[in-house]
Amino acid sequence: MSELIIVGAGPIGSWVAQAAVDDGIVDRVAAVVDPQPEARARLTAETGADAYPTTVDLPAARNAERALVAFSSRADKVAPEIVRLVSSGYHVVTTCEELAWAPRHIWDAMHTSARSNGRVIVVTGTNPGFIMDRVPLLVASGSRNVSRIVVTRRVDSSTRRESLVRKTGYGLTPEEFAHELAAGRIGHKGLDASARLVARGLLWPYHDVSMRIEPIVVDGVVHGADHRAELSTGDGRSIELRLTMAWKIAEPVDRVQVVGEPPLDVRFEGGYPGDEGTVANVLRGLQRCSELDPGFYRPTDIPLRFGVR
Numbered sequence: 071m072s073e074l075i076i077v078g079a080g081p082i083g084s085w086v087a088q089a090a091v092d093d094g095i096v097d098r099v100a101a102v103v104d105p106q107p108e109a110r111a112r113l114t115a116e117t118g119a120d121a122y123p124t125t126v127d128l129p130a131a132r133n134a135e136r137a138l139v140a141f142s143s144r145a146d147k148v149a150p151e152i153v154r155l156v157s158s159g160y161h162v163v164t165t166c167e168e169l170a171w172a173p174r175h176i177w178d179a180m181h182t183s184a185r186s187n188g189r190v191i192v193v194t195g196t197n198p199g200f201i202m203d204r205v206p207l208l209v210a211s212g213s214r215n216v217s218r219i220v221v222t223r224r225v226d227s228s229t230r231r232e233s234l235v236r237k238t239g240y241g242l243t244p245e246e247f248a249h250e251l252a253a254g255r256i257g258h259k260g261l262d263a264s265a266r267l268v269a270r271g272l273l274w275p276y277h278d279v280s281m282r283i284e285p286i287v288v289d290g291v292v293h294g295a296d297h298r299a300e301l302s303t304g305d306g307r308s309i310e311l312r313l314t315m316a317w318k319i320a321e322p323v324d325r326v327q328v329v330g331e332p333p334l335d336v337r338f339e340g341g342y343p344g345d346e347g348t349v350a351n352v353l354r355g356l357q358r359c360s361e362l363d364p365g366f367y368r369p370t371d372i373p374l375r376f377g378v379r
């Protein structure tokens with residue numbers, strides 16, 4: 071019987087728990103780990119899983135079971151939990167944004183622990199993980215002599231989960247926005263990671279990514295945030311990622327423009343739905359765990375192969 075462990079019983083963990091069983095990717099959810107008693111109790115009631123306040127209490131894997139780790143955007147918080155799980159014999163899929171492009175010492179720790187324990191660690195999600203990195207690379211692979219990629223994502227935050235709305239700064243004053251941004255409590259995480267993944271995927275050399283985050287203010291109240299990541303190679307090639315997340319934004323869309331031969335302009339009208347999309351990407355990641363060689367896989371390291379079991 072194949073089993074799934076959920077670490078972080080928030081919306082993403084809860085939706086994946088349900089979808090993984092519905093889609094037959096696992097037979098059952100065996101354990102839910104969350105320090106928050108209410109979140110833990112709700113998901114264990116829904117799934118019949120055992121409940122644990124921390125991963126320290128989890129029994130070791132018996133048969134290379136898979137775990138979803140979805141509780142923080144921060145690599146320094148998530149990495150030790152992943153190392154513990156992998157050392158206990160679990161494959162791990164995570165939605166941690168900062169792990170999409172981890173600092174060197176964390177990347178090393180992830181790789182070493184996956185390889186030495188013969189397990190797979192997959193980082194995935196919508197953004198980073200799909201719409202502003204994997205998709206642009208797939209589109210760009212259909213063009214020659216690519217010199218510029220512009221990715222635009224406009225998200226209507228009123229359609230998204232509460233934790234994402236909070237991260238856009240919705241309802242704050244501009245001063246509160248500046249304060250929360252400086253404290254690292256708001257603002258999308260992982261746009262620089264996506265820019266680096268695209269550059270790495272194209273084998274483009276670059277020095278650094280310039281990042282800018284500004285509030286979108288309506289009548290003195292913050293409605294959302296505008297994020298820009300820009301990267302250039304020094305010889306004229308460049309990548310620009312534009313992410314706007316705001317309450318009731320007009321014309322939500324995802325768009326990938328590639329300057330190359332041929333030039334390409336691909337649009338997802340209405341925008342790629344981030345929450346359902348994350349669940350789908352996590353499920354693909356869970357499926358791939360048993361096919362991949364042991365190691366640490368950033369979103370663009372996962373081979374694009376279709377029709378393989």
Ligand SMILES: NC(=O)c1ccc[n+]([C@@H]2O[C@H](COP(=O)([O-])OP(=O)(O)OC[C@H]3O[C@@H](n4cnc5c(N)ncnc54)[C@H](OP(=O)(O)O)[C@@H]3O)[C@@H](O)[C@H]2O)c1
Pocket residue numbers: 077078079080081082083103104105106109124125140141142143144151165166167194195196197198199231233234348
């Ligand atoms: N890459 C992507 O595209 C993508 C997409 C969606 C989500 N994400 C990320 O995935 C994560 C999950 O999203 P979400 O909206 O479900 O998050 P959430 O609403 O913040 O829920 C996370 C849950 O995990 C709990 N938790 C905190 N520390 C924990 C630990 N050490 N072990 C186990 N559980 C712990 C939290 O409890 P407390 O409330 O007590 O802290 C909370 O119940 C977030 O970091 C989010 O940014 C990434």
